[in-house]
Amino acid sequence: MNSKIKVIAFDADDTLWVNETYFREAEKEFAKLLSAYETENKIDQELFKTEIKNLSIYGYGIKGFVLSMVECALELSNYQLDQKSLEKILNIGKEMLEKPIELLVGIEDVLQSLQGKYKLVVATKGDLLDQERKLEKSNLLKYFHHIEVMSDKKEKDYQKLIRHLDIHPSEFLMIGNSLKSDVLPLLAIGSSAIHVPFHTTWAHENVPKEQESATTYLTVLNIKQVLPYLE
CATH class of the missing domain: 1.10.150.240 (Putative phosphatase; domain 2)
Structure with missing residues:
Protein backbone atom coordinates (compact mmCIF):
# COMPACT_ATOMS: atom_id res chain seq x y z
CA MET A 1 0.00 0.00 0.00
CA GLU A 98 -36.08 4.28 12.24
CA LYS A 99 -34.03 1.09 11.80
CA PRO A 100 -31.40 0.48 14.49
CA ILE A 101 -27.78 0.91 13.43
CA GLU A 102 -26.14 -2.49 12.99
CA LEU A 103 -22.37 -1.99 12.78
CA LEU A 104 -20.51 -4.39 10.52
CA VAL A 105 -18.32 -6.89 12.33
CA GLY A 106 -14.84 -5.54 13.10
CA ILE A 107 -15.40 -1.94 12.05
CA GLU A 108 -14.85 -0.42 15.50
CA ASP A 109 -11.67 -2.48 16.02
CA VAL A 110 -10.33 -1.16 12.71
CA LEU A 111 -11.15 2.46 13.54
CA GLN A 112 -9.50 2.12 16.97
CA SER A 113 -6.36 0.66 15.36
CA LEU A 114 -6.07 3.40 12.72
CA GLN A 115 -7.04 6.41 14.85
CA GLY A 116 -4.00 8.56 15.59
CA LYS A 117 -1.97 6.98 12.78
CA TYR A 118 -4.06 8.55 9.99
CA LYS A 119 -6.67 11.28 9.68
CA LEU A 120 -9.95 9.36 9.37
CA VAL A 121 -12.95 10.75 7.51
CA VAL A 122 -16.35 9.56 6.33
CA ALA A 123 -17.10 10.05 2.62
CA THR A 124 -20.65 8.95 1.90
CA LYS A 125 -23.56 9.87 -0.32
CA GLY A 126 -27.23 10.09 0.52
CA ASP A 127 -29.62 12.26 2.45
CA LEU A 128 -27.76 14.63 4.80
CA LEU A 129 -30.22 14.40 7.70
CA ASP A 130 -30.44 10.61 7.51
CA GLN A 131 -26.67 10.10 7.33
CA GLU A 132 -26.09 12.50 10.24
CA ARG A 133 -28.71 10.58 12.27
CA LYS A 134 -27.05 7.24 11.50
CA LEU A 135 -23.59 8.55 12.41
CA GLU A 136 -24.92 9.92 15.69
CA LYS A 137 -26.64 6.62 16.56
CA SER A 138 -23.59 4.57 15.53
CA ASN A 139 -21.36 6.07 18.26
CA LEU A 140 -18.54 6.20 15.70
CA LEU A 141 -18.32 9.98 15.36
CA LYS A 142 -15.45 10.14 17.86
CA TYR A 143 -13.13 8.41 15.39
CA PHE A 144 -13.57 10.85 12.52
CA HIS A 145 -11.90 14.16 11.80
CA HIS A 146 -14.34 15.12 9.04
CA ILE A 147 -17.72 13.96 7.67
CA GLU A 148 -18.52 14.52 3.99
CA VAL A 149 -22.03 13.72 2.75
CA MET A 150 -21.71 13.95 -1.03
CA SER A 151 -24.47 14.34 -3.60
CA ASP A 152 -22.58 11.82 -5.75
CA LYS A 153 -19.27 9.98 -5.78
CA LYS A 154 -17.73 10.77 -9.12
CA GLU A 155 -14.14 11.84 -9.79
CA LYS A 156 -14.96 15.55 -9.47
CA ASP A 157 -16.66 14.96 -6.10
CA TYR A 158 -13.59 13.25 -4.69
CA GLN A 159 -11.29 15.91 -6.14
CA LYS A 160 -13.33 18.56 -4.34
CA LEU A 161 -13.04 16.63 -1.04
CA ILE A 162 -9.29 16.15 -1.47
CA ARG A 163 -8.84 19.89 -2.12
CA HIS A 164 -10.86 20.62 1.02
CA LEU A 165 -8.58 18.30 3.02
CA ASP A 166 -5.57 20.12 1.52
CA ILE A 167 -3.73 16.96 0.51
CA HIS A 168 -2.41 15.43 -2.72
CA PRO A 169 -4.57 12.67 -4.30
CA SER A 170 -1.77 10.16 -3.63
CA GLU A 171 -2.16 10.82 0.12
CA PHE A 172 -5.82 9.75 0.11
CA LEU A 173 -7.18 6.20 0.55
CA MET A 174 -10.86 5.26 0.21
CA ILE A 175 -12.34 2.11 1.78
CA GLY A 176 -15.81 1.03 0.66
CA ASN A 177 -18.11 -1.69 -0.63
CA SER A 178 -18.92 -0.25 -4.08
CA LEU A 179 -16.52 -0.60 -7.01
CA LYS A 180 -18.44 2.06 -8.92
CA SER A 181 -18.53 4.63 -6.13
CA ASP A 182 -15.67 3.83 -3.76
CA VAL A 183 -12.90 2.38 -5.92
CA LEU A 184 -12.84 3.22 -9.64
CA PRO A 185 -13.19 7.04 -9.31
CA LEU A 186 -10.30 7.11 -6.81
CA LEU A 187 -7.96 5.08 -8.98
CA ALA A 188 -8.79 7.40 -11.89
CA ILE A 189 -7.59 10.48 -9.98
CA GLY A 190 -4.41 8.94 -8.58
CA SER A 191 -5.65 7.97 -5.11
CA SER A 192 -5.75 4.53 -3.50
CA ALA A 193 -8.79 2.39 -2.74
CA ILE A 194 -9.64 -0.87 -0.98
CA HIS A 195 -12.78 -2.77 -1.94
CA VAL A 196 -14.63 -4.52 0.91
CA PRO A 197 -17.65 -6.19 -0.77
CA PHE A 198 -21.00 -6.39 1.01
CA HIS A 199 -23.22 -9.40 0.31
CA THR A 200 -25.96 -7.24 -1.23
CA THR A 201 -25.34 -4.50 -3.81
CA TRP A 202 -27.86 -2.17 -5.44
CA ALA A 203 -28.01 -2.84 -9.19
CA HIS A 204 -27.10 0.80 -9.90
CA GLU A 205 -23.71 0.21 -8.23
CA ASN A 206 -22.77 -2.74 -10.45
CA VAL A 207 -20.02 -2.24 -13.04
CA PRO A 208 -19.56 -4.14 -16.32
CA LYS A 209 -17.30 -7.19 -16.01
CA GLU A 210 -14.88 -5.84 -18.63
CA GLN A 211 -14.45 -2.60 -16.66
CA GLU A 212 -13.97 -4.57 -13.45
CA SER A 213 -11.30 -6.83 -14.94
CA ALA A 214 -9.46 -3.95 -16.66
CA THR A 215 -8.61 -2.30 -13.33
CA THR A 216 -6.18 -3.44 -10.62
CA TYR A 217 -7.35 -2.83 -7.09
CA LEU A 218 -7.18 -4.50 -3.70
CA THR A 219 -10.17 -6.50 -2.46
CA VAL A 220 -10.44 -7.89 1.06
CA LEU A 221 -13.17 -10.18 2.35
CA ASN A 222 -13.83 -8.26 5.56
CA ILE A 223 -12.88 -4.91 7.03
CA LYS A 224 -10.30 -6.30 9.48
CA GLN A 225 -8.20 -7.50 6.55
CA VAL A 226 -7.30 -3.89 5.66
CA LEU A 227 -5.11 -3.59 8.80
CA PRO A 228 -2.03 -5.53 7.57
CA TYR A 229 -1.82 -3.10 4.63
CA LEU A 230 -2.01 -0.01 6.85
CA GLU A 231 -0.23 -0.74 10.12
Whole structure:
Protein backbone atom coordinates (compact mmCIF):
# COMPACT_ATOMS: atom_id res chain seq x y z
CA MET A 1 0.00 0.00 0.00
CA ASN A 2 1.16 3.57 -0.72
CA SER A 3 3.26 4.76 2.24
CA LYS A 4 2.35 8.41 1.53
CA ILE A 5 -1.23 7.99 2.74
CA LYS A 6 -2.29 10.58 5.30
CA VAL A 7 -6.09 10.42 5.10
CA ILE A 8 -8.28 7.31 5.08
CA ALA A 9 -11.92 7.79 4.08
CA PHE A 10 -14.62 5.24 4.85
CA ASP A 11 -17.87 4.86 3.00
CA ALA A 12 -20.78 4.67 5.46
CA ASP A 13 -23.65 2.48 4.18
CA ASP A 14 -22.63 -1.20 3.96
CA THR A 15 -19.06 -0.34 4.98
CA LEU A 16 -19.60 0.97 8.52
CA TRP A 17 -23.10 -0.44 9.01
CA VAL A 18 -25.86 -2.49 7.34
CA ASN A 19 -27.97 -0.55 4.84
CA GLU A 20 -28.77 -2.22 1.52
CA THR A 21 -30.44 -5.17 3.26
CA TYR A 22 -33.19 -2.81 4.44
CA PHE A 23 -33.83 -1.61 0.88
CA ARG A 24 -34.24 -5.21 -0.31
CA GLU A 25 -36.72 -5.86 2.52
CA ALA A 26 -38.64 -2.68 1.61
CA GLU A 27 -38.78 -3.72 -2.05
CA LYS A 28 -40.30 -7.06 -1.07
CA GLU A 29 -42.95 -5.31 1.05
CA PHE A 30 -43.66 -2.92 -1.83
CA ALA A 31 -44.04 -5.79 -4.33
CA LYS A 32 -46.40 -7.60 -1.95
CA LEU A 33 -48.48 -4.44 -1.58
CA LEU A 34 -48.85 -4.11 -5.36
CA SER A 35 -49.23 -7.82 -6.15
CA ALA A 36 -52.79 -7.24 -7.42
CA TYR A 37 -51.43 -5.14 -10.29
CA GLU A 38 -48.21 -6.84 -11.46
CA THR A 39 -45.74 -9.67 -10.86
CA GLU A 40 -42.99 -9.17 -8.28
CA ASN A 41 -40.32 -9.19 -11.00
CA LYS A 42 -42.11 -6.52 -13.05
CA ILE A 43 -42.68 -4.37 -9.95
CA ASP A 44 -38.96 -4.59 -9.06
CA GLN A 45 -37.98 -3.60 -12.61
CA GLU A 46 -40.36 -0.65 -12.73
CA LEU A 47 -39.33 0.60 -9.30
CA PHE A 48 -35.66 0.47 -10.28
CA LYS A 49 -36.38 2.40 -13.51
CA THR A 50 -38.27 5.04 -11.52
CA GLU A 51 -35.45 5.37 -8.99
CA ILE A 52 -32.83 5.87 -11.71
CA LYS A 53 -35.02 8.39 -13.53
CA ASN A 54 -35.43 10.37 -10.29
CA LEU A 55 -31.81 10.28 -9.08
CA SER A 56 -31.02 13.66 -10.63
CA ILE A 57 -34.01 15.20 -8.80
CA TYR A 58 -34.02 13.47 -5.41
CA GLY A 59 -30.45 12.22 -5.11
CA TYR A 60 -29.63 9.12 -3.06
CA GLY A 61 -31.29 8.01 0.15
CA ILE A 62 -34.49 6.70 1.73
CA LYS A 63 -36.65 9.77 1.12
CA GLY A 64 -36.03 9.73 -2.62
CA PHE A 65 -36.67 5.97 -2.58
CA VAL A 66 -40.06 6.51 -0.92
CA LEU A 67 -41.07 9.16 -3.44
CA SER A 68 -40.09 6.78 -6.24
CA MET A 69 -42.19 4.02 -4.65
CA VAL A 70 -45.21 6.33 -4.53
CA GLU A 71 -44.76 7.36 -8.18
CA CYS A 72 -44.22 3.77 -9.31
CA ALA A 73 -47.27 2.54 -7.36
CA LEU A 74 -49.51 5.19 -8.90
CA GLU A 75 -48.36 4.28 -12.41
CA LEU A 76 -48.60 0.50 -11.93
CA SER A 77 -52.09 0.81 -10.45
CA ASN A 78 -53.17 3.14 -13.26
CA TYR A 79 -53.73 5.78 -10.57
CA GLN A 80 -56.25 3.56 -8.75
CA LEU A 81 -54.08 3.13 -5.64
CA ASP A 82 -56.17 3.48 -2.48
CA GLN A 83 -55.23 5.79 0.39
CA LYS A 84 -54.53 2.89 2.76
CA SER A 85 -51.89 1.49 0.38
CA LEU A 86 -50.34 4.93 -0.01
CA GLU A 87 -50.11 5.20 3.77
CA LYS A 88 -48.45 1.76 3.89
CA ILE A 89 -45.78 2.93 1.41
CA LEU A 90 -45.05 5.98 3.57
CA ASN A 91 -44.80 3.70 6.61
CA ILE A 92 -42.28 1.47 4.82
CA GLY A 93 -40.09 4.55 4.48
CA LYS A 94 -40.58 5.63 8.08
CA GLU A 95 -39.65 2.15 9.30
CA MET A 96 -36.46 2.28 7.21
CA LEU A 97 -35.53 5.64 8.73
CA GLU A 98 -36.08 4.28 12.24
CA LYS A 99 -34.03 1.09 11.80
CA PRO A 100 -31.40 0.48 14.49
CA ILE A 101 -27.78 0.91 13.43
CA GLU A 102 -26.14 -2.49 12.99
CA LEU A 103 -22.37 -1.99 12.78
CA LEU A 104 -20.51 -4.39 10.52
CA VAL A 105 -18.32 -6.89 12.33
CA GLY A 106 -14.84 -5.54 13.10
CA ILE A 107 -15.40 -1.94 12.05
CA GLU A 108 -14.85 -0.42 15.50
CA ASP A 109 -11.67 -2.48 16.02
CA VAL A 110 -10.33 -1.16 12.71
CA LEU A 111 -11.15 2.46 13.54
CA GLN A 112 -9.50 2.12 16.97
CA SER A 113 -6.36 0.66 15.36
CA LEU A 114 -6.07 3.40 12.72
CA GLN A 115 -7.04 6.41 14.85
CA GLY A 116 -4.00 8.56 15.59
CA LYS A 117 -1.97 6.98 12.78
CA TYR A 118 -4.06 8.55 9.99
CA LYS A 119 -6.67 11.28 9.68
CA LEU A 120 -9.95 9.36 9.37
CA VAL A 121 -12.95 10.75 7.51
CA VAL A 122 -16.35 9.56 6.33
CA ALA A 123 -17.10 10.05 2.62
CA THR A 124 -20.65 8.95 1.90
CA LYS A 125 -23.56 9.87 -0.32
CA GLY A 126 -27.23 10.09 0.52
CA ASP A 127 -29.62 12.26 2.45
CA LEU A 128 -27.76 14.63 4.80
CA LEU A 129 -30.22 14.40 7.70
CA ASP A 130 -30.44 10.61 7.51
CA GLN A 131 -26.67 10.10 7.33
CA GLU A 132 -26.09 12.50 10.24
CA ARG A 133 -28.71 10.58 12.27
CA LYS A 134 -27.05 7.24 11.50
CA LEU A 135 -23.59 8.55 12.41
CA GLU A 136 -24.92 9.92 15.69
CA LYS A 137 -26.64 6.62 16.56
CA SER A 138 -23.59 4.57 15.53
CA ASN A 139 -21.36 6.07 18.26
CA LEU A 140 -18.54 6.20 15.70
CA LEU A 141 -18.32 9.98 15.36
CA LYS A 142 -15.45 10.14 17.86
CA TYR A 143 -13.13 8.41 15.39
CA PHE A 144 -13.57 10.85 12.52
CA HIS A 145 -11.90 14.16 11.80
CA HIS A 146 -14.34 15.12 9.04
CA ILE A 147 -17.72 13.96 7.67
CA GLU A 148 -18.52 14.52 3.99
CA VAL A 149 -22.03 13.72 2.75
CA MET A 150 -21.71 13.95 -1.03
CA SER A 151 -24.47 14.34 -3.60
CA ASP A 152 -22.58 11.82 -5.75
CA LYS A 153 -19.27 9.98 -5.78
CA LYS A 154 -17.73 10.77 -9.12
CA GLU A 155 -14.14 11.84 -9.79
CA LYS A 156 -14.96 15.55 -9.47
CA ASP A 157 -16.66 14.96 -6.10
CA TYR A 158 -13.59 13.25 -4.69
CA GLN A 159 -11.29 15.91 -6.14
CA LYS A 160 -13.33 18.56 -4.34
CA LEU A 161 -13.04 16.63 -1.04
CA ILE A 162 -9.29 16.15 -1.47
CA ARG A 163 -8.84 19.89 -2.12
CA HIS A 164 -10.86 20.62 1.02
CA LEU A 165 -8.58 18.30 3.02
CA ASP A 166 -5.57 20.12 1.52
CA ILE A 167 -3.73 16.96 0.51
CA HIS A 168 -2.41 15.43 -2.72
CA PRO A 169 -4.57 12.67 -4.30
CA SER A 170 -1.77 10.16 -3.63
CA GLU A 171 -2.16 10.82 0.12
CA PHE A 172 -5.82 9.75 0.11
CA LEU A 173 -7.18 6.20 0.55
CA MET A 174 -10.86 5.26 0.21
CA ILE A 175 -12.34 2.11 1.78
CA GLY A 176 -15.81 1.03 0.66
CA ASN A 177 -18.11 -1.69 -0.63
CA SER A 178 -18.92 -0.25 -4.08
CA LEU A 179 -16.52 -0.60 -7.01
CA LYS A 180 -18.44 2.06 -8.92
CA SER A 181 -18.53 4.63 -6.13
CA ASP A 182 -15.67 3.83 -3.76
CA VAL A 183 -12.90 2.38 -5.92
CA LEU A 184 -12.84 3.22 -9.64
CA PRO A 185 -13.19 7.04 -9.31
CA LEU A 186 -10.30 7.11 -6.81
CA LEU A 187 -7.96 5.08 -8.98
CA ALA A 188 -8.79 7.40 -11.89
CA ILE A 189 -7.59 10.48 -9.98
CA GLY A 190 -4.41 8.94 -8.58
CA SER A 191 -5.65 7.97 -5.11
CA SER A 192 -5.75 4.53 -3.50
CA ALA A 193 -8.79 2.39 -2.74
CA ILE A 194 -9.64 -0.87 -0.98
CA HIS A 195 -12.78 -2.77 -1.94
CA VAL A 196 -14.63 -4.52 0.91
CA PRO A 197 -17.65 -6.19 -0.77
CA PHE A 198 -21.00 -6.39 1.01
CA HIS A 199 -23.22 -9.40 0.31
CA THR A 200 -25.96 -7.24 -1.23
CA THR A 201 -25.34 -4.50 -3.81
CA TRP A 202 -27.86 -2.17 -5.44
CA ALA A 203 -28.01 -2.84 -9.19
CA HIS A 204 -27.10 0.80 -9.90
CA GLU A 205 -23.71 0.21 -8.23
CA ASN A 206 -22.77 -2.74 -10.45
CA VAL A 207 -20.02 -2.24 -13.04
CA PRO A 208 -19.56 -4.14 -16.32
CA LYS A 209 -17.30 -7.19 -16.01
CA GLU A 210 -14.88 -5.84 -18.63
CA GLN A 211 -14.45 -2.60 -16.66
CA GLU A 212 -13.97 -4.57 -13.45
CA SER A 213 -11.30 -6.83 -14.94
CA ALA A 214 -9.46 -3.95 -16.66
CA THR A 215 -8.61 -2.30 -13.33
CA THR A 216 -6.18 -3.44 -10.62
CA TYR A 217 -7.35 -2.83 -7.09
CA LEU A 218 -7.18 -4.50 -3.70
CA THR A 219 -10.17 -6.50 -2.46
CA VAL A 220 -10.44 -7.89 1.06
CA LEU A 221 -13.17 -10.18 2.35
CA ASN A 222 -13.83 -8.26 5.56
CA ILE A 223 -12.88 -4.91 7.03
CA LYS A 224 -10.30 -6.30 9.48
CA GLN A 225 -8.20 -7.50 6.55
CA VAL A 226 -7.30 -3.89 5.66
CA LEU A 227 -5.11 -3.59 8.80
CA PRO A 228 -2.03 -5.53 7.57
CA TYR A 229 -1.82 -3.10 4.63
CA LEU A 230 -2.01 -0.01 6.85
CA GLU A 231 -0.23 -0.74 10.12
